[in-house]
Amino acid sequence: MAKRNMDPKKTAMPEQDAKQRACNFSEVALGYTEEMAKNEAERCLQCKNKPCVAGCPVNVQIPEFIALAAQGQYMEAYDKIRETNGLPAICGRVCPQETQCEQLCVRGIKGEPVGIGRLERFVADYAIAHEAPPTECKPATGKKAAIIGSGPAGLTCAADLAKMGVDVTIFEAFHMPGGVLVYGIPEFRLPKSLVQKEIDALKCMGVKIETNMVMGRVLTIDDLKEMGFETIFIGTGAGLPKFMNIPGENLNGVYSANEFLTRINLMKGYKFPEYDTPVVRHKKVAVIGGGNVAMDAARCAKRLGAEDVYVVYRRSEAEMPARNEEIHHAKEEGVIFQFLVNPTDILGTDDGYVRGMRLQKMELGEPDSSGRRRPVPIEGSEYEIELDAVVVAIGQSPNPLMREATPGLKTQSWGGIIADDDTCATSIEGVYAGGDAVSGAATVILAMGAGKDAAKAMYDYMYSK
Amino acid sequence: MYKILKKQTLSEQVKLMVIDAPLVARKAQPGQFIILRINEQGERIPLTIADYDANAGTVTIIFQEVGKTTIHLGTLSEGDSLLDFVGPLGKPSHFDSSVKKAAVIGGGLGTAIAFPQAKKLHSLGVDVTSITGFRNKDLILLEKEIGAVSDKLIVMTDDGSNGHKGFVTDALKSEIEAGEKFDLVIAIGPLIMMKFVSKLTKEYGIKTIISMNPIMIDGTGMCGGCRVTVGGKTLFACVDGPDFDGHEVDFDEAMRRQNMYKSQQEDSCNLFKEVE
Numbered sequence: 125m126a127k128r129n130m131d132p133k134k135t136a137m138p139e140q141d142a143k144q145r146a147c148n149f150s151e152v153a154l155g156y157t158e159e160m161a162k163n164e165a166e167r168c169l170q171c172k173n174k175p176c177v178a179g180c181p182v183n184v185q186i187p188e189f190i191a192l193a194a195q196g197q198y199m200e201a202y203d204k205i206r207e208t209n210g211l212p213a214i215c216g217r218v219c220p221q222e223t224q225c226e227q228l229c230v231r232g233i234k235g236e237p238v239g240i241g242r243l244e245r246f247v248a249d250y251a252i253a254h255e256a257p258p259t260e261c262k263p264a265t266g267k268k269a270a271i272i273g274s275g276p277a278g279l280t281c282a283a284d285l286a287k288m289g290v291d292v293t294i295f296e297a298f299h300m301p302g303g304v305l306v307y308g309i310p311e312f313r314l315p316k317s318l319v320q321k322e323i324d325a326l327k328c329m330g331v332k333i334e335t336n337m338v339m340g341r342v343l344t345i346d347d348l349k350e351m352g353f354e355t356i357f358i359g360t361g362a363g364l365p366k367f368m369n370i371p372g373e374n375l376n377g378v379y380s381a382n383e384f385l386t387r388i389n390l391m392k393g394y395k396f397p398e399y400d401t402p403v404v405r406h407k408k409v410a411v412i413g414g415g416n417v418a419m420d421a422a423r424c425a426k427r428l429g430a431e432d433v434y435v436v437y438r439r440s441e442a443e444m445p446a447r448n449e450e451i452h453h454a455k456e457e458g459v460i461f462q463f464l465v466n467p468t469d470i471l472g473t474d475d476g477y478v479r480g481m482r483l484q485k486m487e488l489g490e491p492d493s494s495g496r497r498r499p500v501p502i503e504g505s506e507y508e509i510e511l512d513a514v515v516v517a518i519g520q521s522p523n524p525l526m527r528e529a530t531p532g533l534k535t536q537s538w539g540g541i542i543a544d545d546d547t548c549a550t551s552i553e554g555v556y557a558g559g560d561a562v563s564g565a566a567t568v569i570l571a572m573g574a575g576k577d578a579a580k581a582m583y584d585y586m587y588s589k
Numbered sequence: 590m591y592k593i594l595k596k597q598t599l600s601e602q603v604k605l606m607v608i609d610a611p612l613v614a615r616k617a618q619p620g621q622f623i624i625l626r627i628n629e630q631g632e633r634i635p636l637t638i639a640d641y642d643a644n645a646g647t648v649t650i651i652f653q654e655v656g657k658t659t660i661h662l663g664t665l666s667e668g669d670s671l672l673d674f675v676g677p678l679g680k681p682s683h684f685d686s687s688v689k690k691a692a693v694i695g696g697g698l699g700t701a702i703a704f705p706q707a708k709k710l711h712s713l714g715v716d717v718t719s720i721t722g723f724r725n726k727d728l729i730l731l732e733k734e735i736g737a738v739s740d741k742l743i744v745m746t747d748d749g750s751n752g753h754k755g756f757v758t759d760a761l762k763s764e765i766e767a768g769e770k771f772d773l774v775i776a777i778g779p780l781i782m783m784k785f786v787s788k789l790t791k792e793y794g795i796k797t798i799i800s801m802n803p804i805m806i807d808g809t810g811m812c813g814g815c816r817v818t819v820g821g822k823t824l825f826a827c828v829d830g831p832d833f834d835g836h837e838v839d840f841d842e843a844m845r846r847q848n849m850y851k852s853q854q855e856d857s858c859n860l861f862k863e864v865e
Binding site: 297298299307335336337338341342343363364365367369373374376377379380382383386387391392396397398399400401402403404475476523524525 | 612613616626630631632633657658672673674675676677678806807808809810811812813814816818823828842845846848849850853854856857860
C-alpha cells in the first residue's frame with residue numbers, strides 16, 4: 125500500500141511575488157518540485173470508481189497517472205496522460221479544473237481536492253525537460269486529412285489522426301500556429317515556448333503546418349477536396365469580438381479583448397519598439413467582463429504599467445465565469461473589481477480619446493436561462509469613473525469566414541457551425557467541426573474534447589468510403 | 590517566405606513591388622487586400638492589392654514610405670523575401686452590371702488602388718472617367734497605365750505644376766456640371782479626400798463607393814481594430830469591407846481612429862531612421 129497524505133489542503137505551488145510579477149510577463153505559477161509533486165500525488169485516494177475521470181472532457185486516466193507520479197515514474201505518468209491528452213503541459217495550466225476533474229474529487233468533500241492540474245503540469249514539464257520521445261504513430265495509411273485552425277481543437281484532432289497513421293496538414297490564418305494559445309492567453313499564464321514545444325512534438329509526428337492561410341479566402345473546402353484531402357476538420361474558433369453597442373465604443377482607447385491581447389501576446393507589443401507593433405501605455409484601464417479573457421486583459425494592462433485597472437462585471441463575484449485562480453491572482457496583483465455594475469456610456473475627449481465611463485449599479489433578480497440570477501439596473505444609480513482605456517471582454521462569436529465561403533455548411537442563427545454532438549459531423553459529407561466555432565466561446569479542454577471526437581469519426585469515415 | 594520579384598520606384602516616396610505569392614494571386618480580385626510582415630519583429634500591415642497575375646503567381650503592391658514598416662519595406666531589394674504575406678482579404682469590389690458610366694477617383698497613393706478598379710470596369714465595357722490628384726507633378730503615379738483603361742483621364746495637382754491646378758473634387762464637379770452623367774463614383778485615397786468626394790456626390794445623388802484602409806492586425810474579423818461606423822452601425826473593414834457606401838461612412842470618426850498610434854509610430858520611425 126502506497127503512502128497516503130491526509131493533509132486537507134493542496135500542496136502549495138510556488139508563485140512569483142505579486143508585486144514583482146505585476147511588472148513582468150514571466151510565468152506567475154512556478155510549478156511543483158519533485159518533492160511537492162510526490163507529496164501531492166500521495167493525497168490521491170485511488171478511488172476504484174474514479175469520479176474525477178468523468179469530469180475530464182478528454183478522459184485522462186487521472187488516478188493511474190497520479191499513482192505513477194507518486195512512485196516517481198514521471199515519464200510513465202506522462203505517457204499515461206498522453207494516451208488521451210495531446211497537450212498536457214497546456215491543460216495543466218489553463219483547464220478550469222475546479223469545475224471539472226477536481227470538482228468531483230472525493231478529497232474535496234472534506235478539504236481541498238487533489239491538485240490534479242498541478243500534477244498534470246508537473247508531469248508534463250518534467251517529461252518535456254527530460255526530452256520525452258515523440259508519440260509513436262501507426263504506419264502511414266496513405267489517407268490525407270486537412271485541419272483548419274491550429275488552436276486546441278485543431279491541434280488535438282491533428283495529433284489523434286497522426287497517431288492513427290493519417291497524413292495531416294493544418295492550415296492556420298496567423299503567421300504562427302497555436303490559435304488562442306498564442307494570441308489570447310498571455311505569456312505569464314502559458315509560456316509561448318511551451319506551446320511551441322507541443323507544436324514541435326506534433327511536427328515530429330509528421331503533421332504539416334501551413335501558416336498565413338486564411339481559409340475560405342485563399343482556399344475553400346472544395347479546393348481542399350481537390351487537393352486530395354478526404355476529410356476536413358473546421359476548428360476556426362470564436363474569432364469575432366462582441367461589443368456592447370453603447371455610445372463611445374469607437375473612441376480611441378477602446379479595444380476588443382482580442383485586439384488588446386493579440387497586440388501584446390502574439391505581436392509582442394509589450395516589447396515595443398523592439399517589436400514593431402505598438403501598444404499604448406494607458407494609465408487607467410477598465411476591462412468589461414468576468415471571464416478568463418477579462419482577467420487576462422486586466423492583468424496585461426497592469427503589466428503594461430497602468431496605475432488603476434478595474435474589472436467591471438454586471439453580476440456578482442459568485443457568478444464570474446473566470447477560473448478561481450485567475451481571479452485570485454488578479455486581486456493579488458492589485459486589479460480592482462467592481463461587481464454589479466454595467467457600463468452605459470464611454471465618455472470621450474473632443475479629439476476622440478477615452479476620458480471615462482458612465483456606469484450603472486445593478487442588483488440580482490430572478491435566474492435567467494443560464495441559471496444565473498439576472499442583473500437588473502438600479503434607477504438613478506449612475507456614476508462616472510475616469511479612464512483612458514476600455515477593454516471589452518464580453519465574449520466572441522464564431523468567425524464568419526468559413527461559413528460565408530462554404531455554401532451548404534449549416535450554421536446556427538448566431539453563427540455557430542451545426543455539428544453532431546458525438547461525431548462533430550457537419551451538414552457537408554466528410555467535413556467535421558468542433559471547438560468554439562461550434563459551441564461559441566468556451567474552454568481549451570472542451571475544444572480538445574471535440575477535436576478528439578472528430579478525429580475518431582474522421583478516421584472511421586475515411587475507412588467507410 | 591515570399592520573394593520580391595520586382596521593385597520599381599514610382600515617385601520619391603512611392604514604390605511598387607511584385608511578390609511571389611501564387612495562392613494569393615489565384616484568388617485575388619479587385620478591392621481586396623493583403624497583410625504582410627517583413628520579419629519576426631515586424632508588425633502586420635494591410636496593403637490593398639494593386640494588381641495580380643494568377644498565371645504568373647504574382648501579386649503587386651504599391652506603398653508610400655510613411656511609417657517604420659513601409660520605410661523598411663522600401664529598403665528591401667529584388668530577391669529579398671518577406672516573412673509573411675496573407676490574402677486575399679476583404680470582400681472583392683462588387684460591380685453592378687447596370688453601371689454604364691463611372692468616375693474613378695484616386696488621390697495620391699490611392700491612385701494605385703483605384704487602378705485595378707478602373708481596369709476592371711473598363712474590361713466590363715463601362716465608360717470610365719478617371720480623375721487622379723497629387724500634391725505636385727513629380728508625385729504623379731500610373732498616368733500611362735490608368736490612361737490606357739480610361740475613356741478620359743484628368744490629372745490634378747494641388748500646386749498646378751502639371752497645368753491642372755485643384756483637387757479631384759474640383760475636377761469631378763466640373764465634369765458633373767458639364768453634363769456628364771455618372772451612375773457610379775469610386776473614390777480611393779486619403780480619408781479627407783474620400784469624405785469630400787462623398788459629400789459632393791451626395792448633393793448630386795450619385796452612388797459612391799469608397800475603400801477603407803484602417804489600422805488592423807489579423808484581417809479576418811478577429812481584432813475589431815478596423816471598426817468603422819457605416820450608416821450608424823459598427824462594421825469591420827476587414828470582413829464587411831473594405832468597400833463601403835461613401836454616403837454612409839462616418840469619416841470624421843475614421844480620421845480620429847487613424848491617429849490612435851500616431852506618437853508610437855513616429856517614435857518607431859525615428860528610431861529606425863537613426864539605425865539605418
